[in-house]
Amino acid sequence: TEGIVIAIDGPSGSGKSSTSRGVATAKALRYLDTGAMYRALTWWMLQRGIDVSDPTAVAGAATTPTITMGTDPAAPTVHVDGTDVAQAIRSQEVTANVSAVASVPAVRERLVALQREMITEAREHTSGIVVEGRDITTVVAPDAQVKLFLTASQEARAHRRSAEVHSEDVAGTQEALALRDRLDSSRALSPLTQTAEATELDSTGLTLEEVIALVAGLAEEAR
Ligand code: C5P
Numbered sequence: 001t002e003g004i005v006i007a008i009d010g011p012s013g014s015g016k017s018s019t020s021r022g023v024a025t026a027k028a029l030r031y032l033d034t035g036a037m038y039r040a041l042t043w044w045m046l047q048r049g050i051d052v053s054d055p056t057a058v059a060g061a062a063t064t065p066t067i068t069m070g071t072d073p074a075a076p077t078v079h080v081d082g083t084d085v086a087q088a089i090r091s092q093e094v095t096a097n098v099s100a101v102a103s104v105p106a107v108r109e110r111l112v113a114l115q116r117e118m119i120t121e122a123r124e125h126t127s128g129i130v131v132e133g134r135d136i137t138t139v140v141a142p143d144a145q146v147k148l149f150l151t152a153s154q155e156a157r158a159h160r161r162s163a164e165v166h167s168e169d170v171a172g173t174q175e176a177l178a179l180r181d182r183l184d185s186s187r188a189l190s191p192l193t194q195t196a197e198a199t200e201l202d203s204t205g206l207t208l209e210e211v212i213a214l215v216a217g218l219a220e221e222a223r
Contacts, residue, residue, distance in 0.1 A: 013157030
């Protein structure tokens with residue numbers, strides 16, 4: 001039988017990563033964080049001194065580095081040309097510049113192709129995969145058995161993200177989140193969009209365990 005594909009989209013700080021990893025662990029599925037791929041490419045470009053505000057420069061470098069993703073939900077990994085960048089891609093510098101890189105068509109073309117390859121592999125050879133991002137339900141895997149749009153109030157998202165990055169500056173975090181969401185939702189190509197085909201799940205008043213249980217239930221129904 002074919003493996004299941006669970007696609008999860010949503011804005012920054014909505015709890016996508018914790019939820020996706022939790023569901024993948026609970027259901028013994030693979031896990032793919034597509035945001036980490038855009039971050040990895042951004043990290044490499046910043047490292048090289050490429051002007052990430054110049055779409056032509058970004059497009060020219062989009063296919064150069066090798067990006068390798070480890071899909072074990074207990075220990076997901078990201079390598080760029082063999083370098084482990086799991087920590088480095090969470091820096092403020094990468095976070096502030098990733099939306100610009102992700103808006104360039106050549107970047108999306110390359111990373112979406114890579115994502116689809118990994119999904120096909122998981123579908124054909126494993127029990128399945130949980131994929132999280134901004135355009136998974138709409139562009140990368142619209143044929144996924146489970147499609148979710150995860151949301152949470154701006155306040156809840158800012159508090160979670162502040163705790164994640166150990167920042168006391170919740171207001172500043174909320175502002176940075178709002179800016180990134182605006183950029184990700186307004187870009188021309190594959191913007192973050194909520195469609196009728198995706199089930200909306202608002203996690204504001206729920207614990208992580210409750211959200212994971214809800215999604216695992218949807219996966220059971222879809223089998
Ligand atoms: O999920 P995360 O916050 O790590 O994503 C980082 C950035 O990567 C997003 O702000 C967005 O610009 C980009 N991204 C995207 N499409 C995806 C996943 C992430 O454009 N599927």
